[in-house]
Amino acid sequence: MRRRSRAKRQSGLVLLALLIALMLMSIALAGALDVWSLQRRREEEKQLLFAGDQYRRAIVRYYGLARAYPESVDDLLDDTRFPKPMHHLRRVYPDPLTGQNDWISLWLGDRFYGVYSSSDQATVKRAGFPRQYADFEGEETYGKWKFIYLAPGLSVPASDAAPAALDKPASAPNLSGFAGGYLPGQLSSGLR
Numbered sequence: 001m002r003r004r005s006r007a008k009r010q011s012g013l014v015l016l017a018l019l020i021a022l023m024l025m026s027i028a029l030a031g032a033l034d035v036w037s038l039q040r041r042r043e044e045e046k047q048l049l050f051a052g053d054q055y056r057r058a059i060v061r062y063y064g065l066a067r068a069y070p071e072s073v074d075d076l077l078d079d080t081r082f083p084k085p086m087h088h089l090r091r092v093y094p095d096p097l098t099g100q101n102d103w104i105s106l107w108l109g110d111r112f113y114g115v116y117s118s119s120d121q122a123t124v125k126r127a128g129f130p131r132q133y134a135d136f137e138g139e140e141t142y143g144k145w146k147f148i149y150l151a152p153g154l155s156v157p158a159s160d161a162a163p164a165a166l167d168k169p170a171s172a173p174n175l176s177g178f179a180g181g182y183l184p185g186q187l188s189s190g191l192r
Helices: 002-066 073-077 131-136
Strands: 104-108 111-116 146-148
Touching: 002 073, 002 111, 002 146
Parallel strands: none
Antiparallel strands: 104 111, 111 146
């Protein structure tokens, strides 16, 4: 009889120790998942800074050749304004935060001068940006990280001070001298 009660007590203690060990392992795993999630977000931010900078640099190169902004991302991929086509952008980069090509464009008339992410997630990085992105300091969402190029003497249009819509404004003046205009990555029917 004593043996049975002792065996029951021992099996109860083993079960209790096993439950405590399982609880400690789940707490450690939850902490590891938090660290992994934060690391993943930081990597996505690095990719966002890289992709956004590629668009900004491509716009700078495009504008530098003929003092006109591109009509679409297609113009950055294959600039046919000259006898030998130029490629200012290697490929269309998807937004790393959404995984899709859903960048929001900033427009001057029928031409675009920058892009930004459609994500409204909170940022992890809030300081320590390169000089050309000093405006990103303290911004709380990725949608406020705007990768733009404005030629000397131009300022950000008042319409871009508020969140921009996906479509360009219909009544904006045509600063390029060319007809047309469409969202980046999309050819309008009848043009080209």
